[in-house]
Amino acid sequence: DAKTTQPNSMESNEEEPVHLPCNHSTISGTDYIHWYRQLPSQGPEYVIHGLTSNVNNRMASLAIAEDRKSSTLILHRATLRDAAVYYCILSPPPQYSGTYKYIFGTGTRLKVLA
C-alpha cells in the first residue's frame, strides 16, 4: 500500500494562511487523497478530498501536484479552532474487500499562535 509522509508539526499565526504538505510518491492512479483533522479527545473530522484536480470547499483548499506525488492542504485564514492533528490519507480502490480502506500516517500537529 502507498504511504504518506507529513511533517510532524507546524506553527502558524492566527489569521494567516497555512500550507500543510504531504508526500505520497508511491500513489497509484486510482488512489483518492483525503484530508482529515483530529481535535483533542475527538474522532477524525473530514476536511476535503480529491483525485487529480485542485478542490475547494468551505473549510479548505486542496492542491494536488500534476504528477500526484504530493499534495497541500491550504487553510486560508487559520484560527485557534484549527489547532489539530491533520492527516493526509490515501484511499486505494478495493481489490478483494469491496470497500475503500484508509491508510493513516502519523499526521501533522498544527499549532496556531494568537
Place this chain on the structure above:
Amino acid sequence: NAGVTQTPKFRVLKTGQSMTLLCAQDMNHEYMYWYRQDPGMGLRLIHYSVGEGTTAKGEVPDGYNVSRLKKQNFLLGLESAAPSQTSVYFCASRNARGAGNQPQHFGDGTRLSIL
C-alpha cells in the same frame, strides 16, 4: 443529528476480562469500521464490515472479534483483554455509493485501559 455514537466512552478492565464496545450509526451507511489509535500514532484498522452480516479483518485484527447483526450497529469484542490492547478505539461508517470519494464519519472514541 447523532451520526456515529460509541459506548462506553471510557472503561477500565483487568487483564483477562472481556467486554464489548458498541458502535451505532443513524445514517443508513453500509460500511462500518473499527480502528485503534495508540499515543502519537495514526489510526490502524482492526476490522470492518461492508454490510449486515459480513465482517472482514483489517490491519491489526488479533485479539478482537466483531459482529454486524444489524445494519446500524457494529460491535467490537475483546474476549480476554491484554495490556497491549490499551488504546483509544474509533468507529466509523460511510456510504457504499460512489467510489473512493465518500468520506468516513467517525465517532468520538472509547478510551480503554487494561491493567
